[in-house]
Amino acid sequence: MKVAILMGSKSDLTVMEESAAMLRQFGIAYEMRIMSAHRTPDEVMKFSRDARDNGFSVIIAGAGMAAHLAGVIAAHTTLPVIGVPIASSPLNGMDALLAMVQMPPGVPVATVSIGKAGARNAALLALEILALNNGGVLKKLDQYRSDMRRTVLEEDDSIRNA
Amino acid sequence: MKVAILMGSKSDLTVMEESAAMLRQFGIAYEMRIMSAHRTPDEVMKFSRDARDNGFSVIIAGAGMAAHLAGVIAAHTTLPVIGVPIASSPLNGMDALLAMVQMPPGVPVATVSIGKAGARNAALLALEILALNNGGVLKKLDQYRSDMRRTVLEEDDSIRNA
C-alpha cells in the first residue's frame, strides 16, 4: 500500500509537497519522483507500467501548462491516476486544468483543484481509495474529517465571541 | 462491490447511462439514482452517509450548471466520489466543471471530462479503483485496454488502405 507522487519539474515541488505532507500525516508510504512527460518520457512510461508490480496503489501526478503527465501515465497503467493542475503559466492553471481533466473516453484522469488545495485533495482522494480495504486508513479519514469539523467550529466560535 | 451512479435530474440520464453501460459491460453491480443536491438534499445526505454500509465502494455523480451534487455527497462520505460535469446550460459545461473540480482542501471530488466522455471515464475510474482488490476486474480492464488498442489499430489500418 504505497502512493506515488510524480511531478513534471522541480518547480512543482512546493505544490506537490502538500500531497506528501498529507500522506505522512496518515502514515502512508509514498515515493516522490520528478518525471516529465516530455523530457523523460521513457522513465514515465517505465514507471507507469511497473507501478502496480512495484507495489503502488495510486499515482498522483502534478503538472502545469499543457499538463500531459497524468494522461501519459494513465495511458500506461490501469492504476487510478489523480491529476493536480498547477498554475505555472500566465493562464493561471486553466491550461493545466483543461489539459488534465478533458481526457478522451477510455483513459480517465481523476482531476482535483488547481494548486496546493488540489495537492492536498489528491492525497485525500488516494487515502479514500486505500481506505476501501484498510480499516486503519478509514478510521484516520474519519478522524481527519472530525478534526476539520472541529477547526471550523472553533473558528466559528472565535468570530461569534469576537 | 457495488457502484452508485447519482444524477441531479432525469435530463442527465442520457449522459450518465454511459457510466451504467460501462459497468454492465464489466459485470459490476450498480445502482442508478436521481437525487438533487438542491431539491432532495436530505436524500443525498442520507444516501451518502449510508453508502459504505450499504455496500457501495465508489459513488459517481453527474450534474450540470452550478453542479454541487458531487461535492455535497463528498461532504457526507469518505468513499471516493467521482464527478461528471454535464453541459446543460449555455456555458457549455464550464460552469459544471469549475463547480465540481475546484473543491476546497479537505473534501476531494475526482473530476473527469465533461459529458458522455466523462461518464464513460467515470465508470472506468471506478473500475480501476475496484481492480485494486479484484483480479477479475483488473483482467477485464486490461482486456478493455487491449480492445481499445485493437480498435485504433484497425481504424489505422482502414485509412492506410483507403
Place this chain on the structure above:
Amino acid sequence: MKVAILMGSKSDLTVMEESAAMLRQFGIAYEMRIMSAHRTPDEVMKFSRDARDNGFSVIIAGAGMAAHLAGVIAAHTTLPVIGVPIASSPLNGMDALLAMVQMPPGVPVATVSIGKAGARNAALLALEILALNNGGVLKKLDQYRSDMRRTVLEEDDSIRNA
C-alpha cells in the same frame, strides 16, 4: 429583523467583514458565522432550516473556489439567500461566481459581484429587502444613496478644480 452572514472559512473574513460593516452602519442586527458546506454540512443544514424561526430574514453567504455554501443553504430554506463569490483560487473568482450564480431551476441564489464590492452589495441588497417593510431602513437607504451621490459630486468637483 436580523441578517445572517455566513462564510466557508476564516480566510473569507476580510471580505465578508464588508457586509457586516454595512449592516452596522444601518443599525441592523446580524450574526456572523463560519460554516462550511463541505466541512460542517450538518451545521449549515441545521442553521438554514432554523434560520427563519431564529428570526433571520436574509442570509448572506460568501465562499470561494467551488462555492457551494450559498446553494446548500438555499436548498434548506426559503429565505432569500445572497451569494458573494470570493476570489480565493488562481481562477480569480470565476470558479466561485459560476458555482454560485448558475443554480438550477427551483432553488435561487441572488449572486452579487466578486469580492469586497460584492460583500458590500450583498448587505445593501439585504437592506433593500428589509426596507420593503421597514420605513426606517428605507429612509437610511435613501440617505445612503444621497451620500454616495454627494461623494461622487465632490470627487467630480475636486478634479474639475484640479
Place this chain on the structure above:
Amino acid sequence: MKVAILMGSKSDLTVMEESAAMLRQFGIAYEMRIMSAHRTPDEVMKFSRDARDNGFSVIIAGAGMAAHLAGVIAAHTTLPVIGVPIASSPLNGMDALLAMVQMPPGVPVATVSIGKAGARNAALLALEILALNNGGVLKKLDQYRSDMRRTVLEEDDSIRNA
C-alpha cells in the same frame, strides 16, 4: 404586492415568460414590460423611480449582450432588482452575466442563472422576498419545494424500477 418583469426587447419574451408563469402559478400579480436601457432610457428611469409608489415590491429585469437594464433600474430605485442574463449573442450569455453581476459597490443587482432557468429562479427569489411578510406565499413556497422534491423522488423511483 406586485412584481415587475422588465425586458430589453421583445425577443427576450420567451425567456422572461418563465418568470411570469411562475408568478401566475403562485397567484402573484405582475406587470410585464418591454423597456430598453439604451433605446427607451427615460421610460426605464421613470418606471424605476415610480415603481415603489406604483405598488411594486420587486423588479425582475432580463437582458442580453452588454446587459445594462438591471443596473440602470437599480440606479433609480432602492427596491430589490433581480437580473436575468440572457444568451442572445455568440458569447453564450457570458457577456450578459458579467455585465449584470459585476455591479460596482453601492448599487446591487441580484443576479441569477443565464436564460430560462434564471427566469424561473428570478420569480422564486421574488417570491421568497414577498414571503417574508406574507404567510400565504410562504406556504405556497413550501408546497413548491415539496412538489419539486416529490417530482425528483418519482423520477428516482422510475429509473430504479426501469
Place this chain on the structure above:
Amino acid sequence: MKVAILMGSKSDLTVMEESAAMLRQFGIAYEMRIMSAHRTPDEVMKFSRDARDNGFSVIIAGAGMAAHLAGVIAAHTTLPVIGVPIASSPLNGMDALLAMVQMPPGVPVATVSIGKAGARNAALLALEILALNNGGVLKKLDQYRSDMRRTVLEEDDSIRNA
C-alpha cells in the same frame, strides 16, 4: 472642438489621465469629469444630453466591473462615445470589456483596449474623428505617427548595435 473624459470613480483617474495627457499633447481642449452611471445617473443623463450643445464633439468614458457608463451615455446622445474598459476587479477587465463592447444594435460604443493602452487609444481615436474637419489636428496626428515610427526605429537601432 472639445472632448469630454468621463469616468465612473476617482480610482479610474490614473488610467484616464492617459487620455487627458494625449489631448493636452495635441492642444485639444477637454473636460474631465467623474460621473457614475449608478451613483449619479441624473448627472450622466444631463451631461450626455447637453454635451453637443455644450460644444463637445466626442465623449470618452472609462469604467470598470459591469461598466455601464459608456452605454448609458450613448443612450442619451448621438455624439460618438468611446469606451475604455478598466481592470478594477479580479476578472482583469474582461467584465468591463464585455459590458462595454457588446452593446445591442442601435446604440454603439466605440470600445478600445483595456486600461492605460486603451485610454491613450481613446484619445487618439477622438483626435482622428476631430481631424476629419481639422487640418491642424490631422497634421499633428501624422507627426505623432512619425514620432512613434522614429521611436521604434531607434529602439530597433539600439538593439541591433547592442
Place this chain on the structure above:
Amino acid sequence: MKVAILMGSKSDLTVMEESAAMLRQFGIAYEMRIMSAHRTPDEVMKFSRDARDNGFSVIIAGAGMAAHLAGVIAAHTTLPVIGVPIASSPLNGMDALLAMVQMPPGVPVATVSIGKAGARNAALLALEILALNNGGVLKKLDQYRSDMRRTVLEEDDSIRNA
C-alpha cells in the same frame, strides 16, 4: 462624405451587409470591398493609405478568427477605423474580439459588438462621426433614435395588452 466597408472574406458578407443596409437607409454613400490582411495585404495597405484622398471619412472593417484587418488598416491611415468582430470559428468570436479590441497604444481600432449587431452599430458609429459636421445626418440619427424608441414602446404596448 463616404464610408468604406471592408471585410476579409466573402463569407463575411451576410454580416457586413448589415452595415451597408444601415448606410443606405441614411442615404450615405459607401463602398463595399473584400480585402484580406493576409491574402491581399498590398491592396489593404494601398486602400488604407489612399482612403482619405479618395474621399472616405470612416473605414468599417469586419473580420473573424485572428482578425487583423482593422488593425492593419489602422496602421496605414489616421482615419477612424471601426472593427466588427465576426464569429467564424469554434471560439464564437472571442478570438476576433480580442484580436481587434486589444490594440497596443498608438493605433486605435473602435471595436463594436460581435456579428450582425456590431455591423449595424459600426454603421451607426460612422454616422455619428459624420453627423459632427452634417446636420442632415444628425437629424436622421435623431429620427432613427425616435423610431427605435417608438418600436420599443409599441412592443411594450403589445405585451401589456396581450
Place this chain on the structure above:
Amino acid sequence: MKVAILMGSKSDLTVMEESAAMLRQFGIAYEMRIMSAHRTPDEVMKFSRDARDNGFSVIIAGAGMAAHLAGVIAAHTTLPVIGVPIASSPLNGMDALLAMVQMPPGVPVATVSIGKAGARNAALLALEILALNNGGVLKKLDQYRSDMRRTVLEEDDSIRNA
C-alpha cells in the same frame, strides 16, 4: 520528403483530410495514420522515434479534448511537430488548443488554428518548411499565394459590381 498526418481518432478524419488534400494539391507524399496518445501510446512512441529514419520531414498531429498527441510525439522526436486542435468537446476546442500550445520549455509544438482552417494551415506550414530546401515546393507556394490573392480580388470585383 514526406509528411506524416496523425490523428487521435477516426472521428478526426474529416478535419485532418484538409491537411491531406492540401499536400496532394502540392504533390507532396504523405502518410495518414490513426494513433492515440492514450490508447496506442507504444505505436505513437515508435512512430515518432522512427519517423526521421523512415523519411518523414514533418509530423502533423490533430487531436481534440485534452489533446496530448502532438506533445507526446514531440517528446520522442526532434522533427518539427505541428499541432491541430480539434473542437470535439463542449468546450469548442479551447481545451485542445491550450493542451497543445502551452507546451513547457524544451519540447515545442507548432500550433495552428482550431479545426479545418488549422488543418489546412498545418499542411501549408509543413510545405513552407519543406520549401526551405525545395525550389519546386517554394514555386508552388508562391503560386498558391497568387491564387489566393486572385480569388480575393475576384470576390472583391464581384461585390463591387453587384
Place this chain on the structure above:
Amino acid sequence: MKVAILMGSKSDLTVMEESAAMLRQFGIAYEMRIMSAHRTPDEVMKFSRDARDNGFSVIIAGAGMAAHLAGVIAAHTTLPVIGVPIASSPLNGMDALLAMVQMPPGVPVATVSIGKAGARNAALLALEILALNNGGVLKKLDQYRSDMRRTVLEEDDSIRNA
C-alpha cells in the same frame, strides 16, 4: 542559415532574449529586430519580403495584446513564421495567443506557448526546422534533449535522496 527574431516593442525584449540565448547556445546566427505591425508596418513588410533573399530561414515574432506581428509577417513571406504570444495586458496573454494562433486558412503562424517558455520553444522549433538539412544542428538538438533528460533525472535523484 540564419534566424530572425522580431518583436513589436522594446518591452518584449526580456521575453524574446530567451530565443536569442537558445540560438547562441546552438551557435546559430540570428538577427534581433524591433518592428511593429502597427507603428512601423512598412519595415515589417519590407523585412518579411526580403527575408528569404537576405538569408533567413525562419522568422520568430513575439508580440502582446492584439498580436498582429506574426500574422502580418506571414502575409508577406512563405518562410516559416513562429509566433510567441506575450502577456503584456491584463488578459494574461490570452489576447495575444488567440490573435496569433487563430490565423485564417491560407497563411499559417506556428504558435508556441505564452511568454518565456514560448520564446525558448520558438528557438527550438526553428532549430528543428534547420536540423532537417543540417546534421550538426540535429546532433546538438539530440544533445540538448539528453541534457534536459539528465537534468530531470538529477532533480529526480535529488528529491529521492532528500
